[in-house]
Amino acid sequence: MKNIxxxxxxxxxxxxxxxxGTLILCGMAALxxxxxxxxxxxxxxxxxxxxxxxxxxxAFILTGEKNPLYFLIGAIATGLxxxxxxxxxxxxxxTRPDTAIALLLSVFFGLGxxxxxxxxxxxxxxxxxxDKFLFGKAASITQDDVLLFALSAVFIVGGIxxxxxxxxxxxxxxNYAQSIGFPVKKLRFALAFITVWSxxxxxxxxxxxxxxxxxxxxxxxxxxxxxxxxxxxxxxVFIGLLSGYTGAFISYTAPAMPTGPWIxxxxxxxxxxxxxxxxxxxxxxxxxEARKNKRIxxxxxxxxxxxxxxxxxxxxxxAIIKEDLNNARSFEPAQLTIGLRILQKKGFVKDxxxxxxxTPEGLVAAQRVVRLHRLWxxxxxxxxxxxxxxxxxxxxxxxxxxTPEIEMQLDALLGNxxxxxxxxxxxxxx
Amino acid sequence: MTLNDFWIILTASLVALxxxxxxxxxxxxxxxxxxxxxxxxxxxxxxVAYLISGSxxxxxxxxxxxxxxxxxxxxxxxIQKKMRVQNDAAIGITYTFLFAVGVILISLxxxxxxxxxxxxxxxxxAFVPFDTITLDSGLVLGPRQVWIAGGMLVTLLVILRIxxxxxYLTTFDAGYASTLGVxxxxxxxxxxxxxxxxxxxSFESVGAIMVIAFLVGPxxxxxxxxxxxxxxxxxxxxxxxxxxxxxxxxxxVLNASVSGSIAVMIGVIFAFAxxxxxxxxx
Numbered sequence: 001m002k003n004i005x006x007x008x009x010x011x012x013x014x015x016x017x018x019x020x021g022t023l024i025l026c027g028m029a030a031l032x033x034x035x036x037x038x039x040x041x042x043x044x045x046x047x048x049x050x051x052x053x054x055x056x057x058x059a060f061i062l063t064g065e066k067n068p069l070y071f072l073i074g075a076i077a078t079g080l081x082x083x084x085x086x087x088x089x090x091x092x093x094x095t096r097p098d099t100a101i102a103l104l105l106s107v108f109f110g111l112g113x114x115x116x117x118x119x120x121x122x123x124x125x126x127x128x129x130x131d132k133f134l135f136g137k138a139a140s141i142t143q144d145d146v147l148l149f150a151l152s153a154v155f156i157v158g159g160i161x162x163x164x165x166x167x168x169x170x171x172x173x174x175n176y177a178q179s180i181g182f183p184v185k186k187l188r189f190a191l192a193f194i195t196v197w198s199x200x201x202x203x204x205x206x207x208x209x210x211x212x213x214x215x216x217x218x219x220x221x222x223x224x225x226x227x228x229x230x231x232x233x234x235x236x237v238f239i240g241l242l243s244g245y246t247g248a249f250i251s252y253t254a255p256a257m258p259t260g261p262w263i264x265x266x267x268x269x270x271x272x273x274x275x276x277x278x279x280x281x282x283x284x285x286x287x288x289e290a291r292k293n294k295r296i297x298x299x300x301x302x303x304x305x306x307x308x309x310x311x312x313x314x315x316x317x318x319a320i321i322k323e324d325l326n327n328a329r330s331f332e333p334a335q336l337t338i339g340l341r342i343l344q345k346k347g348f349v350k351d352x353x354x355x356x357x358x359t360p361e362g363l364v365a366a367q368r369v370v371r372l373h374r375l376w377x378x379x380x381x382x383x384x385x386x387x388x389x390x391x392x393x394x395x396x397x398x399x400x401x402x403t404p405e406i407e408m409q410l411d412a413l414l415g416n417x418x419x420x421x422x423x424x425x426x427x428x429x430x
Numbered sequence: 431m432t433l434n435d436f437w438i439i440l441t442a443s444l445v446a447l448x449x450x451x452x453x454x455x456x457x458x459x460x461x462x463x464x465x466x467x468x469x470x471x472x473x474x475x476x477x478v479a480y481l482i483s484g485s486x487x488x489x490x491x492x493x494x495x496x497x498x499x500x501x502x503x504x505x506x507x508x509i510q511k512k513m514r515v516q517n518d519a520a521i522g523i524t525y526t527f528l529f530a531v532g533v534i535l536i537s538l539x540x541x542x543x544x545x546x547x548x549x550x551x552x553x554x555x556a557f558v559p560f561d562t563i564t565l566d567s568g569l570v571l572g573p574r575q576v577w578i579a580g581g582m583l584v585t586l587l588v589i590l591r592i593x594x595x596x597x598y599l600t601t602f603d604a605g606y607a608s609t610l611g612v613x614x615x616x617x618x619x620x621x622x623x624x625x626x627x628x629x630x631x632s633f634e635s636v637g638a639i640m641v642i643a644f645l646v647g648p649x650x651x652x653x654x655x656x657x658x659x660x661x662x663x664x665x666x667x668x669x670x671x672x673x674x675x676x677x678x679x680x681x682x683v684l685n686a687s688v689s690g691s692i693a694v695m696i697g698v699i700f701a702f703a704x705x706x707x708x709x710x711x712x
Contacts, residue, residue, distance in 0.1 A: 042518040043463050050639065099650045102462035103700065106643035110693020113552045113640075118686035135533065135547055209470070209551070209639070210533075213526035220519045258537050261530035268527040275513040283513055 003253045015252065018259075021141035022244040024149040025205040026214060026263065028156055030222075030240025032198045033215030034233050035191055037223065038171035042216040043098070044086065047105040049199045049211030051082030053112025056133050057119060066129065068148045075200035076193075082108050083192055109208070135207035138248060138259035145204065152201050156194050163190055168229055205244070206260030213264040218243065221271035224278035239274075243267035297400050298339045303348065303366035304373065304399075305329055306358045311424070316363055319355035367427040373399040374420035374427075375410045381421040382414065388421035437559040437573050439678050442692055444579035445632045446670025449644035451586050452624040454663050457649040458601050463518070464503065464622065465645040467525040469629045469638050471502035473532030473550060476633060481539055489578065492630050499626025500619065502528060529638070553637035553689045575635055582631040586624055593620055598659060636689035644670065647696035651703045669699055 010016045036045045052075035059074030060066065082104050089100040116130060132140070160167065166187045169177040178184045195215075203211050222236035247263030276283045305328050310316035326336055340356060343349045348362030358366060376398045377391040402410070411417075411429065420426055456465050475498025479491035502524055509520040536547060555575075563571040571577065590597070599607035600617040608614055625645070632641045648666040656662035676699075677692030684691065 037519055040516055040518055042516075042522040043466070046466070046522060094654055095650055096457075096460050096462075098460050098462040099457050099646055099653075102466050102642050102646040103650055103697070105466065106639055106641075107647065107693055107697030107700075109639050110643055110690040110697070113690030114681070114684060114686040114694055116687075117552075117690060118684045121685045131548070134551055210526050210530055212522050213530070216519050216522040217526070220515060220523055256537055256540065258533055261533040261537075264526050264530035265534065268523060268530075271523060275509070275515070281514070286514075 007249055007252045017141050017143060017146055018138060018252070019245065019248055021146045021149055022138050022205050022248045022259070022263070023241050024146070024153050025202050026218075026240040026244030027237045028153050028198050028240075029202045029211070029214040030218035030236040031157065031160060031233060032195050033217075033219040033240075034222065034229070034236050035167055035171050036195060036215050037219035038229070042212065043101050044083070045195065045199065045215040046212035047086060047101045047108075048079045048083060048196055049203060049208050049215075050105045050112075051108035052076070052079040052196070052200050052203060053133060053208050054078045054108055054115055055200075057112055057115035057130065060119060060130060061115065068145055071133075072148065072152070072197075072200050075203070076196050078108065079196035079200060080192065083196065112208075133203055133208060135258060136203065136205050136210070136260035138205045138263075139251065141204070149201055149204075152197060156198055159190065159194055163187065167191060171229070206263055210260050210264045213267060214240070217264070217267040217271050221267070221274040224271075224274040224281045239267065239270050243270060293400070295339075295342065298335060299343055299346075299348075300365075300369045300400055301329065302336065302339045302343060303358075303362060304369050306349070306356075306362070307366040307370050307427075310358070316366075317357055317360075319352060319357045321355050325356070364430050367430060369399055371427045371429065372402045372407060374424065375407065375414065375417070376402065377420050377422070378414055378417055378426070379410055391421060434559040435678065437576060438555055438688060439675055441555060441558045441573065441575050441579055441635055442674035442678065442688065443671045444576065444583055445635055446644050446648065446674050446692075447667050448579060448583050448586055448628040448631055449641065450648050450666040450670045451590055451663060452621060452628050453645035453649035454652065454659070454666050455597055455601055455621050456625065456645060457653055458659075458662075459621075462642075462646045462650075463521055464506075465625055465629075466642050467502055467506065467521045468499040468622065468625050469633075469641040469645070470525040471528040472496065472499045472626060472629050472633065473529050473638060474498060474535055475501075476630065477532055477535040477539070481535075489581065492578070493627075496623065496626035496630045498528070499629055500623055503619065503622045549634070549637065551637045551639060552687050553633070553635045553640065555635040555688045558635060579631050579635070582627060586627065589620070589624055593617065597621060601659075636692070640689040640693045643693035643696045647693070647700055648673065651696075651700045654703050654707050669696075673699055 006012055007015055007019075010019065033045065036042060055074035055076065055078030056071045057074075058078070059070040062074075063070050086097075086100050086104050089095045089104075090097040095103070119130060129137070166177070166182050169180075169182055170184065170187050170191065174184055174188075177187070199211055199215070202214055206214055218236040218239040219232070221239050222232045222234075225235055226232050243263050243266040246266045247259055250262045250266075251257040251259040274282070279285055302325070305325050306320065307316060309320055309324060309328060310318055322336065322340075331339075340349060340351075343362065344351060347359055348365055349356050350359055373395045376395040377388075380386045380391040380394060381388055407429070417426055453465065456462050472495055475495035479495040483491050505524050506517075506520050509515050509524065510517055513520075515523075533547065533550070536550070540546075558573045558575045561574050563574050563577060565571060596607075596612050596617045597620065599610065599612050600614045604614045607617075628645070629641050632644060636644065648669040649662070651669050652662045652665035656665055673692050673695040677695035678688055680686075680695060681688040681691035
């Protein structure tokens with residue numbers, strides 16, 4: 001309880017540093033990660049984050065100091081080196097991009113481990129804490145660190161804001177960007193540099209292995225909520241900040257809990273929530289819509305059957321027994337019963353002594369579906385030159401999605417036709 | 431060279447061989463990053479396996495942990511298809527999450543498993559000779575890891591022998607394979623199962639990330655030269671063993687991590703092979 005209060009009200013100076021540092025790192029990574037995500041290079045981000053490890057160790061070997069600035073320079077150097085080799089391999093050789101990513105990721109990381117263990121075994125007393133780069137050291141962020149993070153954030157966010165338009169176009173269509181005169185090569189390098197930079201400092205929060213999550217996961221979650229890149233950037237940063245804050249909170253209040261993994265777990269939970277519940281792109285919405293479409297299709301198919309059977313007997317409102325409906329079209333079990341019940345509730349059909357018949361409203365609705373079906377068949381025959389016996393299946397799908405506007409256009413285009421390719425009458429518009 | 435050196439090199443070579451077999455298929459199928467995903471994602475499975483078995487995981491539990499690797503392919507596919515997330519992001523979010531859960535479990539049960547965070551990242555191959563199997567009669571059978579890795583190699587070779595046709599067909603021409611009635615999905619999961627097994631057995635010796643070097647590196651090098659699959663697997667196996675031997679001596683010279691050094695040697699050999707290919711056109 002005391003811990004919770006301490007954290008929430010930031011009573012300890014140490015907590016202020018941790019929270020501030022984590023928030024800067026997570027927010028920045030989320031911002032940069034949006035471009036990584038949109039360019040479908042999530043795994044390249046992963047490779048970069050593993051590749052900065054040897055740079056950190058080299059910086060220590062060369063300078064003998066644990067200066068965050070030297071670490072940053074070293075990390076950016078090897079991160080960029082790995083990226084350049086990766087692109088070169090993908091372009092010039094038989095090695096495919098995914099293989100190149102996996103190879104460079106593991107070899108650079110191996111090199112980092114070799115340097116790290118070599119330093120550790122050398123007995124240099126100053127090396128303690130280098131291994132914090134493996135899993136992050138959010139809990140022991142110092143004032144110098146925060147200063148470096150903040151400075152980096154200013155440059156990175158500033159850089160992104162200045163080059164925003166270029167990055168937008170680059171993220172969606174590189175060839176298009178080239179053709180309208182954007183300096184694509186320079187932009188690509190700028191984006192790579194910014195990405196490596198934010199990874200190089202981001203690993204201090206979550207470590208090299210989980211850094212990829214800080215880049216991708218907030219972007220993925222944000223993508224679920226919006227189609228606008230501007231909103232996506234804002235939402236991603238918000239989710240990044242929120243997961244950073246909650247992750248730091250959990251690791252502070254629960255004893256001996258690592259910060260980095262909790263940040264990742266929180267971000268993932270938010271992403272999963274977004275994937276399920278986001279309006280429009282979320283699973284739930286899509287599932288509901290698919291179910292609705294299925295129901296409409298079922299209803300319209302049944303209405304159409306009534307009409308077709310009525311055409312045969314010459315009495316569109318005639319009473320029909322259920323077996324006839326089932327024989328005329330094979331429904332999945334129970335579907336016909338469900339469909340009839342829904343139509344009955346809507347007042348389109350009525351039930352009379354074990355038989356079913358269309359109501360006047362039902363007849364209108366049925367006529368519309370049949371009309372759309374036959375108009376589409378005619379359209380396919382006339383404009384796509386399809387054989388009359390090939391047009392039915394396509395019309396079966398289209399009849400459910402044609403809007404009144406398209407219906408009018410079709411009608412006008414075909415010259416208010418009266419019969420379809422099978423020489424049956426097209427019901428008039430009502 | 432002492433007996434301990436021999437055991438370490440032997441373990442590394444066995445691990446390299448275990449990885450070379452599924453690795454070749456991963457590279458050919460452009461699925462190298464699935465190796466990355468599986469190698470990270472088996473961590474929570476391993477932690478749970480260790481917790482159940484006390485200290486040392488039994489072979490039964492290793493198979494259990496390998497199921498986590500298989501599970502991750504299901505999850506990635508589910509996120510990709512049902513949640514409509516692009517492939518790279520689906521892989522990224524899945525394995526980082528599972529790895530994070532694994533690290534949290536290790537912290538939660540610190541001291542109750544032999545796994546610690548460093549072991550997870552780069553293994554403890556240097557300690558292999560000290561963990562031996564001793565029979566009740568007092569006979570020392572050699573390091574436990576050698577037996578586990580050796581057993582796994584035999585298992586993988588048997589799977590390869592039985593499933594060669596299916597794996598081969600679905601790798602090179604999935605469309606043709608399905609017209610022959612060979613299930614593409616089935617062999618996909620068989621391969622993922624092989625990768626999981628190789629990863630799990632390698633985990634203790636070389637850690638989660640260097641496994642990727644073992645899986646992909648030798649296979650990628652072999653792919654530069656080989657024109658036929660059996661040749662490719664052979665070259666990859668040879669390079670895996672070669673990297674293990676040279677890597678071990680590099681580690682002694684630098685006084686550094688053995689698995690890291692082997693990964694570096696895998697990279698060096700790949701770079702050397704690239705040069706070779708440039709100057710000697712095939």
